[in-house]
Amino acid sequence: MTEIGLRERKKQKMYERVSEVAIRLFMEKGFDAVSVAEVAAAADISKPTLFRYFPAKEDLVLYRIADHEDEAARVVAGQAAPLDALRRTFLGGLERCDPVTGLNDHPEVMAFHRLLYGSPALVARAHTHLERSELALAEALGGDLEARLAAGQIIAVQRILALENWRRIAAGERVADVKPDAVAAAERAFAQLAAGLPQLTQ
Known part of the structure; x- marks a missing residue:
């Protein structure tokens, strides 16, 4: 696999992991009760990094159906x-x-x-x-x-x-x-x- 392919695969895994962490938190506590900072902490990334992947909080959830x-x-x-x-x-x-x-x-x-x-x-x-x-x-x-x-x-x-x-x-x-x-x-x-x-x- 090329370096570009590996980089894209790593990026895709990051999207999936952070989205799943966020959805789990939202299901447990409610969408409005969980902050973006909490999601970033649970995903072990910084808040700016999270926003590079997901510009809006809602995108953390909608990513699951983005492929449709x-x-x-x-x-x-x-x-x-x-x-x-x-x-x-x-x-x-x-x-x-x-x-x-x-x-x-x-x-x-x-x-x-x-x-x-x-x-x-x-x-x-x-x-x-x-x-x-x-x-x-x-x-x-x-x-x-x-x-x-x-x-x-x-x-x-x-x-x-x-x-x-x-x-x-x-x-x-x-x-x-x-x-x-x-x-x-x-x-x-x-x-x-x-x-x-x-x-x-x-």
Whole structure:
């Protein structure tokens, strides 16, 4: 491995370690109750070093889902029918109970979602994440106004479907009971998208 490769790998490990330390503290004490200085101390780094990696406190949490930011854009790359590809990907996520679909009741996943949705600051920061996802998808679809309008609709549908699944599971419903409804809702939602965005289907 090259020196640059080793350096990037070390940097990536630092991101992961500090984010995990922060999330653990936030889950234990609450997001607002933990300072950045406490996170830095627990991660055994200085506060300035932490801010070099994470410019905002909220980024310590959102880093965990950062790799999903351009997922929709990656899915549609080179696809003749991008909406069909996104539909298959979302339904595949439901089948696997991928946490990003909201259909997952693993204790750690549930705790992370409670942390994320339980803080107004984190919810606001998550919207920035969604905006970047929307922008990346729009660029992959062509980058014009029509593409931006389509991307906005698609990202909104995926967000609402996932949030509905999470809310039901957080209220105590079993994944097995929610799953059929989640699949049916996703099928209906993507059918509505297809009707309004025929240029993105076969």
